[in-house]
Amino acid sequence: MGESFLSRILTKIGIAILMVAFADLAYVNWWIIKSQELRVKSQIPEEERLVGQNLQSSPLPSPNYVSPSSSPSPTEVKTVETKTIVETPNQSGSGQASSQTIVQTAQKEIFIPIGNGSTNSKSYVDLNGLEVTIDTNKYSAIESVVFEASIWVQDGNGKVYAQLYNASDKRPVWFSEISTISAKGVLATSSKITLEKGVRTYRVQAKTDMDAYTAHVDNARLKITLK
Numbered sequence: 001m002g003e004s005f006l007s008r009i010l011t012k013i014g015i016a017i018l019m020v021a022f023a024d025l026a027y028v029n030w031w032i033i034k035s036q037e038l039r040v041k042s043q044i045p046e047e048e049r050l051v052g053q054n055l056q057s058s059p060l061p062s063p064n065y066v067s068p069s070s071s072p073s074p075t076e077v078k079t080v081e082t083k084t085i086v087e088t089p090n091q092s093g094s095g096q097a098s099s100q101t102i103v104q105t106a107q108k109e110i111f112i113p114i115g116n117g118s119t120n121s122k123s124y125v126d127l128n129g130l131e132v133t134i135d136t137n138k139y140s141a142i143e144s145v146v147f148e149a150s151i152w153v154q155d156g157n158g159k160v161y162a163q164l165y166n167a168s169d170k171r172p173v174w175f176s177e178i179s180t181i182s183a184k185g186v187l188a189t190s191s192k193i194t195l196e197k198g199v200r201t202y203r204v205q206a207k208t209d210m211d212a213y214t215a216h217v218d219n220a221r222l223k224i225t226l227k
Contacts, residue, residue, distance in 0.1 A: 108226040110139070118216045119206050124163065124172075130204035130220055131167060136197050141227040147176040147190040149204070149220040156183030158210030162217045164193065167201040185218055195224075 112134065117127030136142065153160040164176035173195075178188035195202075202222075208215035 110224040110226065112222040112224065114202075114204055114220040114222070116216075116218045116220070117204065117206065118214050119208065120211045120214050121207050122209060122211050124161070124165075124205040124207045126165065126203045126205055127217060130217070131201055132222075133199060133201045134195060134222075135199045136195050137199075139224065139226065142195070143225045143227045144192045145195050145225075146192060146223050147173070147178065147220075148187065148223055149178065150185035150187050150218040151178060151180050151206075152182050152185045152216050152218075153180070153208055153210075154183070154213040154216070156181060157213040158208050158215075160206065160208050160215035160217075162188075162204060162206040162215075162220070164190075164222075165203045165205045166196065167203050169196065169200070172205075173202065185216075189223075 112132060114132050115127075115130045117130045119125055119127060147164045149162055151160050151162055159179055159181045161177060161179045163178070164173040165171075166173050173193050175191040176193045178190050180186045180188055204217060204220045206215050206217050
């Protein structure tokens with residue numbers, strides 16, 4: 001009987017210990033969960049505060065603002081038409097010139113190519129094939145005209161001269177003369193010249209002051225600038 005009583009006492013003590021242990025475990029779990037909830041609640045106001053600061057510090061986009069992901073509006077591109085006018089030179093004798101292409105740039109500059117030639121004459125002579133017929137009525141108001149050519153004299157001996165000649169009126173074109181003593185091609189440009197109104201035929205003439213050395217005229221052309 002004594003042993004039975006003792007075993008009951010030990011059983012009750014064991015049960016009490018287990019109940020205390022379960023209660024303690026439940027309290028610990030409750031405390032851990034509560035702590036986590038408090039931590040989460042304390043973080044939410046801090047995040048809201050940081051978000052509010054970022055919104056205040058970030059300026060609103062201006063009306064002209066374009067986000068990186070959006071496509072910019074196309075830029076207006078202005079195009080200028082380039083016109084090409086073709087004239088057929090009036091040639092006399094054998095020559096290098098054929099049909100000439102007259103190119104007008106966007107700056108209203110028209111270049112009329114005439115050709116290349118050379119001579120050993122000490123007086124002005126026509127260079128074979130270097131002539132062109134121009135009708136000024138085909139152009140709008142002309143602001144200026146100049147005669148241009150790349151000219152040079154053989155070995156740089158002596159001097160080369162070139163000019164434009166009005167074959168229709170049988171006279172030189174005033175102020176069209178150009179010259180150089182260079183042994184290499186130099187682009188020479190005359191003073192401003194005047195083209196007679198209407199249809200006229202113009203030739204390129206050249207000479208050298210030392211007939212033992214050839215005078216060369218390359219890429220002769222007229223440059224017409226429109227108003």
